Amino acid sequence: MTTKPAATASVKRVGRLAEHRRESARAFLRLRSAPVATLVTLLVIGIALLLPSLLNHLQRALTTGVLALQSEPSISVYLELKATEDDASRVSEQILQLTDVDAIEIITPAQALAQLGETAGLDKDLLATFNDEVSVRLPNRNPASPAKSRNPLPTTLVVTLSASKDSSETVADTAERLAAEIRTIDSVDSVTAEGAWLTRLHALAQIIRRSAQLLAALMAIGLLAAIGNTVRLSVEQRRDEIRVSKLIGASNGYVARPFLYAGLFLGLGGGLVAWLLQLVVVGLVGHEVNQFLALYTAQANSLAASPIALFAQQAAQDLGLLLGTGAALGWLAALVASHRAIAACEP
Amino acid sequence: MIAFDRVSKRYPSGQQALANLSFTLARGEFAFITGHSGAGKSTLLKLVLGIERPSGGSLVVNGHDLMAMSPNMLPSYRRQIGTVFQDHQLLNDRSVFDNVALPLEISGLDPREGKRRVRAALDKVGLLSKEKMSPMALSGGEQQRVGIARAVVNTPRIILADEPTGNLDPELSAEIMALFAQFMSVGVSLLVASHDRALIDGLGYRILTLEEGRLSSEATPHIKGAAANDY
Numbered sequence: 003m004t005t006k007p008a009a010t011a012s013v014k015r016v017g018r019l020a021e022h023r024r025e026s027a028r029a030f031l032r033l034r035s036a037p038v039a040t041l042v043t044l045l046v047i048g049i050a051l052l053l054p055s056l057l058n059h060l061q062r063a064l065t066t067g068v069l070a071l072q073s074e075p076s077i078s079v080y081l082e083l084k085a086t087e088d089d090a091s092r093v094s095e096q097i098l099q100l101t102d103v104d105a106i107e108i109i110t111p112a113q114a115l116a117q118l119g120e121t122a123g124l125d126k127d128l129l130a131t132f133n134d135e136v137s138v139r140l141p142n143r144n145p146a147s148p149a150k151s152r153n154p155l156p157t158t159l160v161v162t163l164s165a166s167k168d169s170s171e172t173v174a175d176t177a178e179r180l181a182a183e184i185r186t187i188d189s190v191d192s193v194t195a196e197g198a199w200l201t202r203l204h205a206l207a208q209i210i211r212r213s214a215q216l217l218a219a220l221m222a223i224g225l226l227a228a229i230g231n232t233v234r235l236s237v238e239q240r241r242d243e244i245r246v247s248k249l250i251g252a253s254n255g256y257v258a259r260p261f262l263y264a265g266l267f268l269g270l271g272g273g274l275v276a277w278l279l280q281l282v283v284v285g286l287v288g289h290e291v292n293q294f295l296a297l298y299t300a301q302a303n304s305l306a307a308s309p310i311a312l313f314a315q316q317a318a319q320d321l322g323l324l325l326g327t328g329a330a331l332g333w334l335a336a337l338v339a340s341h342r343a344i345a346a347c348e349p
Numbered sequence: 350m351i352a353f354d355r356v357s358k359r360y361p362s363g364q365q366a367l368a369n370l371s372f373t374l375a376r377g378e379f380a381f382i383t384g385h386s387g388a389g390k391s392t393l394l395k396l397v398l399g400i401e402r403p404s405g406g407s408l409v410v411n412g413h414d415l416m417a418m419s420p421n422m423l424p425s426y427r428r429q430i431g432t433v434f435q436d437h438q439l440l441n442d443r444s445v446f447d448n449v450a451l452p453l454e455i456s457g458l459d460p461r462e463g464k465r466r467v468r469a470a471l472d473k474v475g476l477l478s479k480e481k482m483s484p485m486a487l488s489g490g491e492q493q494r495v496g497i498a499r500a501v502v503n504t505p506r507i508i509l510a511d512e513p514t515g516n517l518d519p520e521l522s523a524e525i526m527a528l529f530a531q532f533m534s535v536g537v538s539l540l541v542a543s544h545d546r547a548l549i550d551g552l553g554y555r556i557l558t559l560e561e562g563r564l565s566s567e568a569t570p571h572i573k574g575a576a577a578n579d580y
Contacts, residue, residue, distance in 0.1 A: 020460075021457055023452075082451055115403065235480075242438070242440075243440050245438075246434075246440065246451075247451065247455065248424070248427075249398065249400075249427065249432055249438070250427060250428070250432060250452050250455065250499070250500075251424045251425065251426075251427035251428030251429075251430075251435075251452065251455055251456070252424060252455045253421070253424040256424075290480045349398075349399075349400050
């Protein structure tokens, strides 16, 4: 050999990029050389990422598919059939006096009939038989109120709630309280707090959202542990190699690099597995979810985007999110685990 | 290159491995460390490699004060030293070539330049034709030569060897020592631990004998070259 001084000073160093390319290729080959173990790990990571993601989608489907239809709960007040327009004005005044009432919309029997005709697609001629003019010409057994005799629909007041002044009260509570107060007003036949089911759905969506968040946090911890353990084991397996490398001058950072890449690749692969599994799951149960949501939304026939359609729109975004989450968790787990394990491999 | 000045090493267990050890190894000098097992040979090499830290005294290697060296300086320091291990410490999942290339890889050397150097080192130890083989397919003597090629590929100024002929028969051992002598002749300092007195006595190099952690004798036999027939 020559007497040239140690290598570091005079020789051309390879670019960092080439070094990383070599180390990442090595990490990839190592993972590929143990295909079963790698696949099992990928599946575990994939499923762990899949569950919170699916819950998140369910919650989003509920929110966008149903809850967006009506942002505020309302109360429908049905007046007695014999109530006049004056009665309607009087009741409205009284309701407006109550707290937490935002606005009132009066739907007359004629408007209600027209609306029903539109939504139910009834024949115009058939509807006409319920018209006041028509009813006058027909035999009339109730002369006291000829205008309402043939129209079976009552006057309806739709009461929109404003946010409760009492912050401890939920929207559902407000609706229930107001409904009870309105029931005591004269000429009021029945009251339905329509917001109730919406509020319940809101609460359900909230529960799912919270669960998704909690599950995501738990799964993240589980993933860190699982990937960390895999990396730790592979460090243990390469104990001799690491010891020798350190003896001939490898720094901990150099030794850790392939393991960091392994963690990164496992995370990325797991994210991809989660995404593919999600496609399968949505393909299998998406139809049922749509049907379920349709139960709530058919009456408004304005479901702009079905959850399936929404999901398709978000598929690319989802892939990015799952890959990113997987990669970050994988790298982090490998960083922590390899740092500790490599430091323990002192020559 | 290596200067021990009243160096002592006491392990946490209370064992006194080295006591008041002083010697210097000049540039281009070849010295053996010998003594019974437990006399402190391995501890001495560990101190030079920075695996262990002296409990007292001063140790300067290639201008580096090992008493004051921080742990994160150790890797770059170790890259200036070529180390040969008793049991080769080759990586069996890599080819002979890749094993020898490891120190260059760690130094971040350009692969083309590295290739040339690895070939040169393998040629030096006579194993160029076996560069693609797995170390496991080689004989013990060949494996040790791969280990030597790995130790010298980075052109270190100092070569340490811990019982490099421990598992080899006398003929192969003599070959290994002859190889070391070639490096000495180009200015490399060598410190070789060996308990094989029959082998090293005949080589005519400086011999430091350790006894219970102390330097008990220092000899420089003058019958250089008489070794081959002496055992």
